[in-house]
Amino acid sequence: VSYVRQKEPLGLGHAILCAKPLVGNQPFAVFLGDDIVDAEVPCMKQMIDVYQELGQSVIALQQVPGADISSYGVIDGERMSEKRCWNVKDLVEKPPVDEAPSDMAVIGRYILEPEIFEILETTERGRGGEIQLTDGLKTLLESQKIFAYEFEGKRYDTGSKLGFLQATVEFALKRDDLGNDFRDYLKNLQL
Numbered sequence: 001v002s003y004v005r006q007k008e009p010l011g012l013g014h015a016i017l018c019a020k021p022l023v024g025n026q027p028f029a030v031f032l033g034d035d036i037v038d039a040e041v042p043c044m045k046q047m048i049d050v051y052q053e054l055g056q057s058v059i060a061l062q063q064v065p066g067a068d069i070s071s072y073g074v075i076d077g078e079r080m081s082e083k084r085c086w087n088v089k090d091l092v093e094k095p096p097v098d099e100a101p102s103d104m105a106v107i108g109r110y111i112l113e114p115e116i117f118e119i120l121e122t123t124e125r126g127r128g129g130e131i132q133l134t135d136g137l138k139t140l141l142e143s144q145k146i147f148a149y150e151f152e153g154k155r156y157d158t159g160s161k162l163g164f165l166q167a168t169v170e171f172a173l174k175r176d177d178l179g180n181d182f183r184d185y186l187k188n189l190q191l
């Protein structure tokens with residue numbers, strides 16, 4: 001295992017750029033630690049299968065209704081005949097709800113082509129004063145296709161307190177060694 005630290009909070013695009021010396025000139029996977037996906041086939045495995053078929057960057061996608069869309073990168077795109085895949089035409093980071101190009105949000109799993117590194121080196125600070133991966137991907141679209149994939153599985157946003165608690169409780173309830181005792185505990189809880 002090798003690791004790098006991002007020494008300043010300059011955004012997701014900058015964080016990925018910090019890993020350039022470790023990754024080199026090959027496609028690579030990105031997992032955002034605060035997005036947890038519970039699925040029979042792991043979300044990234046589903047995406048690797050898509051990558052192996054289509055051979056270009058793949059980003060995870062989920063429909064997000066209503067005003068929540070402005071917490072995400074949002075795509076404009078066309079659904080392809082393989083019904084979980086989208087051909088991405090444009091991306092925008094955290095748009096106001098009335099400017100969102102769709103209700104399809106980018107979730108924190110990506111398979112990226114290494115050309116993204118050069119692009120991130122010159123990507124200006126965007127939303128929130130940070131170097132945004134979404135802005136880098138928008139530039140990558142000028143020279144390469146990007147596919148978005150509606151993964152199968154349940155996603156938890158553990159970056160929010162409620163999402164963190166939901167993930168903790170639901171994963172605990174599913175455990176063979178803990179589930180029954182924890183369920184009894186919750187049922188009998190009197191506060």
Ligand code: G1P
Pocket residue numbers: 012032035071072073074093094105106107108132133134159
């Ligand atoms: C990041 C990305 C955003 C993406 C989201 C998924 O935002 O910038 O495009 O939709 O992760 O969780 P963050 O949640 O880190 O602000």
